[in-house]
Amino acid sequence: MGQVAASEGTAHRRMPVRRKRRAPVATALRYVVLVLAAVVFLVPFYLLLRNALSTDADITSPNWTFFPTTLHWENFAELFRDSSVPMARSLVNSVVISVTQTLGVLLLSGLAGYGLARIHVRYANAVFYAVMGTLLIPAAITFVPSFVLVSTLGWVSTLRGLIIPGLFQGLATFLFRQYFLGFPQELEEAAMIDGCGYWRTFWRIVVPNSGGFVAAIGTITFIASWNAFLWPLVIAQDASSWTVQISLSTFLTAQTVNLHELFTAAIVSIAPLLVMFLFLQRWIIAGVERSGINE
Structure with a gap:
């Protein structure tokens, strides 16, 4: 009986350790999901800004670039x-x-x-x-x-x-x-x-x-x-x-x-x-x- 009680006490002491080990993993997963969601929501805004600073040729070009080599701020004027x-x-x-x-x-x-x-x-x-x-x-x-x-x-x-x-x-x-x-x-x-x-x-x-x-x-x-x-x-x-x-x-x-x-x-x-x-x-x-x- 004493050994059973001791083993149960050891198991109870180990449970918080397992929870502490799982906490960083869960937090990391949440941050990954949030970052991916933020990227998905920001993509349309990136496309708007990128195309607003481009020429029509840059927008329709088959060779896609993250940003055009020359930013055309004069488009706003x-x-x-x-x-x-x-x-x-x-x-x-x-x-x-x-x-x-x-x-x-x-x-x-x-x-x-x-x-x-x-x-x-x-x-x-x-x-x-x-x-x-x-x-x-x-x-x-x-x-x-x-x-x-x-x-x-x-x-x-x-x-x-x-x-x-x-x-x-x-x-x-x-x-x-x-x-x-x-x-x-x-x-x-x-x-x-x-x-x-x-x-x-x-x-x-x-x-x-x-x-x-x-x-x-x-x-x-x-x-x-x-x-x-x-x-x-x-x-x-x-x-x-x-x-x-x-x-x-x-x-x-x-x-x-x-x-x-x-x-x-x-x-x-x-x-x-x-x-x-x-x-x-x-x-x-x-x-x-x-x-x-x-x-």
Whole structure:
């Protein structure tokens, strides 16, 4: 019996040693997988940068090189000098549209979500279900009626026609409502005891303590607005109202495809999004976790 107990004690003492030996192997495997995944995700960006700094001959050459012998930085200046594509104006339009729609969604959907979560009126649930019902309607069904309405108002080829239809989003309203349902009511009750109504409580208590979630929803909305293509393609019929995505598509629909300008324009179009994501990625992750969208 003594020998059995001794052998069991020795086995228990050896188990942590085996775990310690396995830990470096598992860590190394995780790092290998992460590095491979990073390489896979970075390959498209490398191709964009490589082709943007090349000539058409270098891009279509059968002899592939990691980078061309001569980097053609002048391609960026050529892009903005191209009179057939108003790239600078398109960038300005995209910035104005995306920023305005993001602020509109944060304001309108945020107020709607807070009202549905905290203000208990008779038809609050009916309004909420109506908002949720809009998420079940395919965009293709509402596309033609929306265009007819915008056209009737005379907003074709104007920034109003591109901005106003996207100022309110049902999904953002739902996410705000779910977030505010989990917001600590003690803070709001303390504010109301001090004489604040729903409006002052929202702006002075709720908003300052919801910075992470608001930043995440704002970032996601900005990216979606920046990348929108179909609606701007139909509404922006004049070159003065083109967005970046429309200008980018013209390099593919022309009689002759200008490859190096196409890739240069792609780099220019995604640069603002990359910078925003690098600075706000932790807000995006935190906001998605708090919204419950991953459940």
